[in-house]
Amino acid sequence: MSQFAVEAHQLVKKFPARPGTGDKNPSPPSPLPEGEGRRGEGKKKRWQFWKKEPKATFTAVSGVDIQIQRGEIFGLLGPNGAGKSTTIRMLCTLLEPTSGTAHVNGYDIVRQANDVRRSLGTVLAGERSIYWKLTGRENLEYFAALYHIPPAVAKKRVDELIERMELKDRANELVEKYSTGMRQRVAIAKALLARPPILLLDEPTLGLDPQAARNLRELIATLKQEGHTILLTTHYMEEADQLSDRIGIIDTGRIIALDTPEGLKRRIEQKEIIRLEVSGWQAYIGEKLLALQEVENLVAHRQAEADMWEVSMQATDSRTVLPKLMESISQNGTRLVNMNIVKPSLEDVFIHLTGKALRD
Amino acid sequence: METSLIPRSLGQPGLLSDIRAFLAVVRREWTIFTRYPSWIIALFIWPLIFPMMYILTARALSGPDESGLAVFIATTGATDYIGYIIVGTTVWMWQNIVLWDVGFALRNEQMRGTLESNWLSPTWRFSYLLGQTGPQIVSMAMFIGVTALEFGILFGVRLNGNPWMIGLMMLAAIPAIYGLGFAFASLVITVKEANTFVFLIRGMVMIFCGITFPVAILPAWMQSFAKWLPQTYLIHGMRAAAFSNAGVNELLPDLIPLLSFGGFWLIVGYFTFLWMERRARKTGAIGQY
Ligand SMILES: Nc1ncnc2c1ncn2[C@@H]1O[C@H](COP(=O)(O)OP(=O)(O)OP(=O)(O)O)[C@@H](O)[C@H]1O
Ligand SMILES: [Mg+2]
Numbered sequence: 088m089s090q091f092a093v094e095a096h097q098l099v100k101k102f103p104a105r106p107g108t109g110d111k112n113p114s115p116p117s118p119l120p121e122g123e124g125r126r127g128e129g130k131k132k133r134w135q136f137w138k139k140e141p142k143a144t145f146t147a148v149s150g151v152d153i154q155i156q157r158g159e160i161f162g163l164l165g166p167n168g169a170g171k172s173t174t175i176r177m178l179c180t181l182l183e184p185t186s187g188t189a190h191v192n193g194y195d196i197v198r199q200a201n202d203v204r205r206s207l208g209t210v211l212a213g214e215r216s217i218y219w220k221l222t223g224r225e226n227l228e229y230f231a232a233l234y235h236i237p238p239a240v241a242k243k244r245v246d247e248l249i250e251r252m253e254l255k256d257r258a259n260e261l262v263e264k265y266s267t268g269m270r271q272r273v274a275i276a277k278a279l280l281a282r283p284p285i286l287l288l289d290e291p292t293l294g295l296d297p298q299a300a301r302n303l304r305e306l307i308a309t310l311k312q313e314g315h316t317i318l319l320t321t322h323y324m325e326e327a328d329q330l331s332d333r334i335g336i337i338d339t340g341r342i343i344a345l346d347t348p349e350g351l352k353r354r355i356e357q358k359e360i361i362r363l364e365v366s367g368w369q370a371y372i373g374e375k376l377l378a379l380q381e382v383e384n385l386v387a388h389r390q391a392e393a394d395m396w397e398v399s400m401q402a403t404d405s406r407t408v409l410p411k412l413m414e415s416i417s418q419n420g421t422r423l424v425n426m427n428i429v430k431p432s433l434e435d436v437f438i439h440l441t442g443k444a445l446r447d
Numbered sequence: 448m449e450t451s452l453i454p455r456s457l458g459q460p461g462l463l464s465d466i467r468a469f470l471a472v473v474r475r476e477w478t479i480f481t482r483y484p485s486w487i488i489a490l491f492i493w494p495l496i497f498p499m500m501y502i503l504t505a506r507a508l509s510g511p512d513e514s515g516l517a518v519f520i521a522t523t524g525a526t527d528y529i530g531y532i533i534v535g536t537t538v539w540m541w542q543n544i545v546l547w548d549v550g551f552a553l554r555n556e557q558m559r560g561t562l563e564s565n566w567l568s569p570t571w572r573f574s575y576l577l578g579q580t581g582p583q584i585v586s587m588a589m590f591i592g593v594t595a596l597e598f599g600i601l602f603g604v605r606l607n608g609n610p611w612m613i614g615l616m617m618l619a620a621i622p623a624i625y626g627l628g629f630a631f632a633s634l635v636i637t638v639k640e641a642n643t644f645v646f647l648i649r650g651m652v653m654i655f656c657g658i659t660f661p662v663a664i665l666p667a668w669m670q671s672f673a674k675w676l677p678q679t680y681l682i683h684g685m686r687a688a689a690f691s692n693a694g695v696n697e698l699l700p701d702l703i704p705l706l707s708f709g710g711f712w713l714i715v716g717y718f719t720f721l722w723m724e725r726r727a728r729k730t731g732a733i734g735q736y
Binding site: 102103173176179180181182183201204205206207209211212215216217218219220221225228229230232233234235236237238240241244261274277280281282283284 | 455456457458459460461464465467468470471474475478479482483559560561563564565566567568569570728729730731733734
């Protein structure tokens with residue numbers, strides 16, 4: 088058995104570029120360092136009469152290396168469109184990498200796909216992954232058969248999971264009548280059915296209310312104690328911070344930092360984060376502040392309220408910065424409403440690494 | 448609950464497990480099918496509506512004294528023009544419904560999001576398509592049964608043949624009709640505009656296979672084209688079995704091509720599926736909708 092539960096080496100996934108529609112990524116297309124819209128090498132000349140344009144490709148994942156220890160929770164953290172789901176989809180054999188290799192539970196994801204599938208419990212697109220016209224129990228019985236669990240064992244296991252996921256009272260109702268949280272619990276129970284050593288959870292708490300999300304995080308921590316290796320993706324900082332033993336920060340298809348949550352935060356420990364609430368913010372003020380030697384990575388966000396802005400920046404020495412800050416802000420109708428000096432969070436690490444906010 | 452440090456998988460690979468997985472797909476499909484009550488209405492209405500169009504047209508064209516029917520009987524050799532028409536329309540409806548039901552089986556799951564979660568399991572993937580066919584055949588058998596019943600009661604259509612021979616013809620048609628459905632089901636996953644093919648195929652069956660008329664009245668080039676459509680043999684054979692009391696020997700000229708086309712289309716269907724599966728792994732089509 089391989090030393091690592093999951094091991095990826097230089098994983099790359101290129102998709103055929105979508106004509107017209109472009110990305111489903113809502114943020115404006117930023118020129119990627121490479122890959123974006125790059126033209127493929129083109130087919131051999133003799134096929135030209137078939138008139139096939141060399142296909143444009145879009146690089147969703149470009150050279151990801153991960154090694155996950157057995158029994159570890161590994162968090163893949165990144166903004167929308169970073170390539171988190173694409174990475175997970177390659178690991179669970181739904182997608183074939185364009186290049187690079189990966190092993191799950193010691194099995195090659197391309198050549199030993201079925202062994203990989205047997206080793207994994209995967210939650211993708213949570214509530215949409217189960218049948219709404221079946222009951223919770225029917226769903227679990229169905230998937231138990233797909234995972235080749237013998238009927239007698241399956242029956243016990245389904246009961247056990249229904250109990251554990253607190254679905255008992257409504258296990259015989261159609262899933263369409265469930266809440267999002269309950270559906271998510273069915274989806275997770277489904278992933279746990281065959282008691283796979285490794286779990287892949289793609290944004291498991293997405294769309295859950297805070298209480299349900301908290302319960303789910305507790306469950307994930309318990310699953311780790313039971314010996315499962317867990318790879319989870321999220322774009323919630325707190326979630327990654329709280330759950331993960333190690334975090335890989337992924338952006339535009341690359342892992343740009345990989346460390347323990349503490350290790351990541353230590354990278355900018357000597358820095359302080361100044362958070363401001365400002366009304367009537369002007370872009371030029373930001374430029375002026377950035378020109379200061381002590382200030383870097385300034386990010387300004389317009390808030391829901393009319394003309395309120397949340398501005399955060401990283402400063403090496405807040406004492407010397409503050410007077411200059413006050414001076415430049417209280418001008419031309421710009422007004423400081425609130426100010427905090429805080430310790431860096433993972434969000435700030437992300438800003439430090441990429442110069443942009445994780446969530447827009 | 449057991450807590451061992453490295454969880455051991457409960458799955459047990461093997462042929463038996465794959466068969467059970469296949470049966471689970473059949474059962475799931477049947478359960479979901481029965482939970483949409485509208486199919487009962489469809490089951491009683493549709494068998495009547497489509498053939499009625501042709502039957503009423505035939506009545507109108509045959510003139511007030513129905514003298515035109517004599518001409519029809521002379522060219523077709525059929526004594527019962529209603530029975531003659533409903534065999535053709537039923538075959539057309541069968542192929543049409545299979546193209547929608549089986550053809551969109553995977554596509555609908557793709558849109559619902561469940562296709563990916565099936566694909567994640569170690570089950571033989573063709574089971575997902577094959578398994579949906581079982582309930583479809585049962586519902587189709589009900590459909591054809593209701594057709595026979597309704598036209599028997601309302602129009603006095605009587606079979607003048609061996610019901611087993613009709614059954615045999617239909618059984619022999621299953622590979623061709625469903626093989627085409629498999630090919631189509633795989634195509635719509637990756638080629639989003641594939642709906643057009645449904646219209647193309649059923650249009651071809653409608654015009655070339657003689658659903659309401661004998662193929663012999665078609666121009667020569669159309670007749671030779673009709674020879675390449677398995678539905679032509681099915682319609683011809685079913686009419687012979689239902690109204691001319693044909694036995695196995697008389698049906699062989701229809702049975703043999705039908706089964707050969709069946710083998711061909713099953714293979715095409717299976718390989719299209721494999722092709723789709725490979726392509727989807729490259730383009731990520733399974734997860735898109
Ligand atoms: N099948 C596909 N074909 C073409 N492009 C795709 C496909 N799947 C994903 N992409 C693109 O690849 C990029 C990465 O997508 P991915 O789903 O991996 O991001 P993500 O990190 O999971 O983001 P999110 O937080 O939005 O889920 C996106 O720009 C997306 O539009
Ligand atoms: Mg995603």
